[in-house]
Amino acid sequence: MNPLHLLTRYFRASLSAQAQYPGTTVLMTVGAFAVNFIEIFGIAALFSRFGQVRGWSFGEVALFYGLVSISFGISDFLSRGFDVLGTEFIRTGNFDRVLLRPRSLALQLIGYDFRLRTMGRVLQGLLIVAIATQTLHFHWTLAAVGLAAWTVAGGVALFFGLLVLQGTLSFWTVEGLEVANVLTYGGVQAAQFPLSLYAPWFRGFLTFVVPLACVAYFPVVALLGRHDPLGAPDWFLPLSPIFGVIFLAVSFWAWGFGVRRYTSTGS
Amino acid sequence: MNALRPYLATFSARFQLMLQYRAAALAGFATQCWWGGIKVMIYAAFFGAAGAAAHAPISLSQTITYTWLAQGFLSLNPWTGDPDVAAKVRTGAVGYDRLRPVDAYGWWYVNAAAWMTARAAPRSAMMFALTGIIFPIVGLGAWAWAPPAGVAAALLFSLSMILVVLLSSAIVMLINICVAATLTDRGVNNLVAPVAILLTGNLIPLPLFPDWARTALFIQPFAGVVDIPFRIYFGQLTGTMALAGVGLQVFWILVLGGLGRLWLGRVMDRLQVQGG
Amino acid sequence: MPQILVEGLAKTYRVAEREPGAWGAVTGLFHRRWRTIEALKGVGFSMERGELVGLIGPNGAGKSTTIKILSGILRPSAGRCEVDGLVPWLQRVQHVARIGVVFGQRTQLWWDLPVIEGFDLLAAIYRVPPAQYRATRDQMVGLMRLEKLLDQPVRQLSLGQRMRCEIAAAMLHDPSILFLDEPTIGLDAPSKLAVRDFVSTLNRERGVTVILTTHDMHDIEALARRVIVIGNGTILADSPYEALRAGVLAERRLCVDFAEDAPVIDIPGVEERARDGRALELAFDPAIIAAPTLIARITADHAVEDIHVDEPAIEEVITRFYQLHGAEEA
The missing domain is CATH 3.40.50.300 (P-loop containing nucleotide triphosphate hydrolases)
Incomplete structure (x- = not known):
């Protein structure tokens, strides 16, 4: 039975479990949609008052925001097991059970829980991309769709990598891990606006430390057919999402150390 | 005094319990710094465009102060019900609260107030230390949490912040009761949070919304949790308008508190009938 | 070839001791005091x-x-x-x-x-x-x-x-x-x-x-x-x-219900364990005195209503065993 087959089994089990609480699932999905969608009211209000921001229009910012939301929503759908590793697996000792099964640990953690409510954020992202398309009169060529999909793929990899790192940290401590929200939820927040609005040190952080700019700002600038006002070369822009994938690879490399620590201390 | 003893005792017990979660406080503070920092940079970019500032009813420096205040006092926002109440409802332990010789509404209300203030106290202090004191010292004065507009503003702000706790607790109580009535916290928490974030002024300061919405945003209850006290603080709301703001806070405390008391009575009667 | 083979298995943990709370978590990043715990010291068996x-x-x-x-x-x-x-x-x-x-x-x-x-x-x-x-x-x-x-x-x-x-x-x-x-x-x-x-x-x-x-x-x-x-x-x-x-607890038990208040029994190799009105529980070592002999001597001297031989409860055996080896929970 190949990994993909097992994931579909896990997925069906998750659906079946969530079907036990249909009302809750619907409400959570609506809530996830609403709590993220209201952001666009804030952005729209600022643009209606100020007109533009450093040469960027409402539609362009909406495109940044929509795509990064889709990326995060998909990653959230896949990474629940890593997100709650500290509280649901390590503190309770249930990680032993994961080790007792003859499958890769990552596969089991991905399969732990596919929450439908995360689709609320994906829907919200899609709707905001639709709003952006409308505002900008954007024409979705095949190349544009391809670039957007590649951007989202890089974004999913990056956010997934952040959750893997959070999970890795929980092998050492489960206290205060909420701080990882700074990089996940806060990352979405930061990536929804163009990089050029930020202070230089923060741009550096978003490019070289946690390369959020590589899965939102740079490729979307290419998607919009613009040149980067910060001076990144045009050829780099559509390639940049690869850094999300590299980030994920590095995260799994660190993950190996965490697992090794767990199996040599048992706690 | 003796009549109030159980409420004071539960307030202080819950307050001290919440203060123990220091790792959570530090993590929350870090998150709020990040959030505030991004917002402040974004506002500066919007305000920075030539002549744009003229269109805004509040200045950039006021917007920045508003942002740090909002982040520092974030825990006073009524986004969700009290998690303790939700846990009691889930486990069925809500019946034990009926065994206590206290007023059920007052008991939960005091708990909600303690839950919120104990989380807000250390975070707002840290936020002020960083953005109100350290920022000006290290030359980031333009990005700082500015001092209040004057002595009168400071005094009225203090009064208004006490009303924030009372008003926010009254809103949290309505959420709690909804949790008790529906037997789950999932639904209502998810529906209230977006509304609260939008209408308190946490998303963006309420004065930055389009001018036609100004009056409606001012008189709705959530304005009393963030917008009214903060605008009093930096002197954008003065004189009659400031008093009107405080008056609105009191009005909503009475209305929502009264509504909550009535509703809780009915929900508790039903829970008893069901044997829940 | 046994299915499970264990030889000289040892496990030591190094446990970081730190001050409780968030500040402890911060100071713990810079210097740590370690305590070593020997959970296993050479365990071996086969199955x-x-x-x-x-x-x-x-x-x-x-x-x-x-x-x-x-x-x-x-x-x-x-x-x-x-x-x-x-x-x-x-x-x-x-x-x-x-x-x-x-x-x-x-x-x-x-x-x-x-x-x-x-x-x-x-x-x-x-x-x-x-x-x-x-x-x-x-x-x-x-x-x-x-x-x-x-x-x-x-x-x-x-x-x-x-x-x-x-x-x-x-x-x-x-x-x-x-x-x-x-x-x-x-x-x-x-x-x-x-x-x-x-x-x-x-x-x-x-x-x-x-x-x-x-x-x-x-x-x-x-x-x-x-x-x-x-x-x-x-x-x-x-x-x-x-x-x-x-090996641990060779003793056995004799439970006797007498017709009147239980008497004091003084026989070598026999100890009184419990007494309640007419009921008496005795412990004896079968190597010193065999059960039939003991019963015969008691019934000869006293009026007895009921009598039976018992073994100590398994919990008692194990507790005694742990005590003998100094293996009680710390």
Whole structure:
């Protein structure tokens, strides 16, 4: 039975479990949609008052925001097991059970829980991309769709990598891990606006430390057919999402150390 | 005094319990710094465009102060019900609260107030230390949490912040009761949070919304949790308008508190009938 | 060639001591004081295929460390361990595919899923061929009488029902070794009997090797022909239960109901244990005075209404054993 087959089994089990609480699932999905969608009211209000921001229009910012939301929503759908590793697996000792099964640990953690409510954020992202398309009169060529999909793929990899790192940290401590929200939820927040609005040190952080700019700002600038006002070369822009994938690879490399620590201390 | 003893005792017990979660406080503070920092940079970019500032009813420096205040006092926002109440409802332990010789509404209300203030106290202090004191010292004065507009503003702000706790607790109580009535916290928490974030002024300061919405945003209850006290603080709301703001806070405390008391009575009667 | 071979197994932990709270977490990043804990100090034993062994010892003695190493979720600091020719912590995936583990305090089933769907998912995880899975599942369902439970979500089961499902779940991939960690904890009497009966059947009829840890000595009495006692990180005893009992507490008990108030009995080799009105409990060493002799002497001197010989309760035997070896819980 190949990994993909097992994931579909896990997925069906998750659906079946969530079907036990249909009302809750619907409400959570609506809530996830609403709590993220209201952001666009804030952005729209600022643009209606100020007109533009450093040469960027409402539609362009909406495109940044929509795509990064889709990326995060998909990653959230896949990474629940890593997100709650500290509280649901390590503190309770249930990680032993994961080790007792003859499958890769990552596969089991991905399969732990596919929450439908995360689709609320994906829907919200899609709707905001639709709003952006409308505002900008954007024409979705095949190349544009391809670039957007590649951007989202890089974004999913990056956010997934952040959750893997959070999970890795929980092998050492489960206290205060909420701080990882700074990089996940806060990352979405930061990536929804163009990089050029930020202070230089923060741009550096978003490019070289946690390369959020590589899965939102740079490729979307290419998607919009613009040149980067910060001076990144045009050829780099559509390639940049690869850094999300590299980030994920590095995260799994660190993950190996965490697992090794767990199996040599048992706690 | 003796009549109030159980409420004071539960307030202080819950307050001290919440203060123990220091790792959570530090993590929350870090998150709020990040959030505030991004917002402040974004506002500066919007305000920075030539002549744009003229269109805004509040200045950039006021917007920045508003942002740090909002982040520092974030825990006073009524986004969700009290998690303790939700846990009691889930486990069925809500019946034990009926065994206590206290007023059920007052008991939960005091708990909600303690839950919120104990989380807000250390975070707002840290936020002020960083953005109100350290920022000006290290030359980031333009990005700082500015001092209040004057002595009168400071005094009225203090009064208004006490009303924030009372008003926010009254809103949290309505959420709690909804949790008790529906037997789950999932639904209502998810529906209230977006509304609260939008209408308190946490998303963006309420004065930055389009001018036609100004009056409606001012008189709705959530304005009393963030917008009214903060605008009093930096002197954008003065004189009659400031008093009107405080008056609105009191009005909503009475209305929502009264509504909550009535509703809780009915929900508790039903829970008893069901044997829940 | 034994199925399980353990030699000189040692495990030391370095535990960082830090101040409590968030500030402690911060200072802990810069300097740490370490404390070394020796959980195992050279444990060795071997087991043949099809054996059923009880692993007992006080809390903190090293039982669960041993189980964790054997099941491949913990690396030892030193020593050798092979199970079916595999080193558990090095060949984790191959090893765990051949073992079944039940933790009495935790569930491996999915809380919100009906039992049967959890079984299906486990079969997928363990890559059990469909035909074999159906056969094993039906057999387990029959043995444990789970027919009526299969469609219920796990959260609705009683503890006893859940434990029956747990053991069945651990057997779905037809493991050759079963680790049972306190499988009867918290169960009511009928459920305990059902679990013991099931374990005994699996061991006898399917030849499954079983390692059982428990604090309920009646589990040991009912199931284990061989007992390994662990204390302070070493093996204190490895013998049949009867030998353990004889070595520790050879004494037997005589319970007498007299016709009037119980008299004082003064016979060499006999001690008074308890007295309540007309009832008297005596302890005697059969090597010094045989039971018939003792009974004859008492009935000769006193009017007796009832009399019977007893053995000390197994809890008493074990407690005495721990005391003798200084292995009580710290």
